[in-house]
Amino acid sequence: MADSKWVEPDLNFVKQLKALGGDTLKKCYQCATCSVVCPISPDEKPFPRKEMIAAQWGLKDKLVGNMDVWLCHQCNDCSTYCPRGARPGDVLNAVRAYSIQEYAWPSWLGKIVPDARYWWLLLAIPVAIFLLLLGAIGHLHIPEGEIEFANFFPTLLVDAIFIPLTGWVFLTFGIGISRFMTDIRQHAIADGKAKRKDLNVPDFLRTIVCTLPTILRHSKFSECSTNKDRYLAHILVMYSFIGLFVVTNIFFVALYILQIPGPYSQTNPVKILANVSGIALIVGAILMMTNRAKDRGTNVGKGSYFDWSLLILILGLGVTGELSQLTRLAHIPIVAYPMYFAHLVFVFCLFTYLPFSKLAHLVYRTLAMSYSRYCGREPMG
Ligand code: SF4
Ligand code: SF4
Known part of the structure; x- marks a missing residue:
């Protein structure tokens, strides 16, 4: 038998x-x-x-x-x-x-981020933290005079929140990545997909570097037909995030090392990069949403809360960023300050929930593509 x-x-x-x-x-x-x-x-x-x-x-x-x-x-x-x-x-x-x-670690956060019932809680966390801190320093009001966001939300306070958050993201994502790598390696060996069974860290890091151009060019998108129109949207969002990351770091160095406080002129090249990246983010997010929503007569679904929550977050981040700047330039404090507050809430959410949201696929997929190359399971194309 x-x-x-x-x-x-x-x-x-x-x-x-x-x-x-x-x-x-x-x-x-x-x-x-x-x-x-x-x-x-x-x-x-x-x-x-x-x-x-x-x-x-x-x-x-x-x-x-x-x-x-x-x-x-x-x-x-x-x-x-x-x-x-x-x-x-x-x-x-x-x-x-x-x-x-x-x-995900902690696992409870991994469970509530993709759960539509808790969207309000995820937003309420930064709102409550920010209101408490602003209340503690007596800044819970619209400042008088020339609009300067630092008069409402001091730069030192922003950094006191976001620098420890960076540590949090590294810790939580680091744990997730370690679990992921152990898991895909064990599976690849057990399933007979891995021709190379060791994990030599310098060699693997070199493979990641070799994989990056494929990610940066999004070259795999050119091999598909159904979702080809996602290429532009993905490129816009990816490069706008890279641009905003570069801008944030330059402004950080300008403020704390070169002692040049903002706001910076609109003709400053770094500011131009920030604005171009912000607009590209909004356009990319809208394109992604319309691509998801339209019925192309194919068998493609319109996505779940997990997909849409990230798109809404990205769009919210871009729109509040641009509107807070435009209303500052137009001298409308009653809109500019709340818009800046909302922008910081979106930044907090995107950053803190990154290892638990769809955005995490950017890292996990890069690692899987690199490992597949490293272990000898090179996909076609
Ligand atoms: S398995 Fe993935 S990559 Fe392959 S055709 Fe389907 S969606 Fe495209
Ligand atoms: S029926 Fe199943 S195996 Fe056939 S194409 Fe659809 S998903 Fe693939």
Whole structure:
């Protein structure tokens, strides 16, 4: 008699995948069209057909820690050609959202960030902290005279909040990344996908550097057809974040090392970079939203709360940043100061919840792509 193997489906896992946007997973009848049309699936152990049956059976262990899930960049070519409308691209997206929760530390934050019931709590945390601190220093009012945000929210107070937060993000994300790397490596070795089984840190770091141009060019997007129009939106958002990161660091050095306090002239090159990045962020976020919302007549879903909450956050960040500046220049203090307050709330949320939000995929996917290269599982394309 052939050996038999018991599998124990995790029904709660299936339920959660459905809630995270993979609600069509039960429609799959294993025809394998998706694995054939996927432009990056390797010949050996191709995806996403095998991931679809694992999702249907609730085989969490086959999906969380599976690096193939992270190689997928949700081009949704597979969803377009799926004859059953099972939307494998969206199912893999749901698996990634679930995995981000699994690697999260502290785990309670990993659970509430993707849960639509708690959006108000996530916003209330920074609002309460900011109001308490402003109240403690007697700044809970609109300052008189020329608009200068530092008169309302002192720069020292902003830094006293955001510098420790940077440490928090490094700590929480560091723990998540360590869990992720251990997991995908163990799975790759156990599944026979890893031709190279050791993990030589300098070699792996070199592989990450070699992978970065692919990420920076978004070259994988040129290989897909269904979601090709996401390319511009992704490029705009990614480079605007890089621009804003550069600007923040330059202003930090200008203030604390060169002792040049703001506000800076609108013709200052760094300020120009800040404005261009801010506008690119808004345009990119709107493009992402319209791409998600429009019905292209394909099998592509419109996304879950996990996807939309990040887009709203990015748009809110860009809009409040630009409006606070415009209303400052127009001398409308009653709008400028609250807008600046809202902007800081959005910055806090984006930054603090980064390891638990969809934005975390930027790091996890880079690591998975690098590890796949490192261990010898190079996808096609
Ligand atoms: S997801 Fe669709 S294309 Fe892929 S195996 Fe299932 S039915 Fe076939
Ligand atoms: S969404 Fe694109 S990359 Fe992901 S499995 Fe489908 S075809 Fe492949």
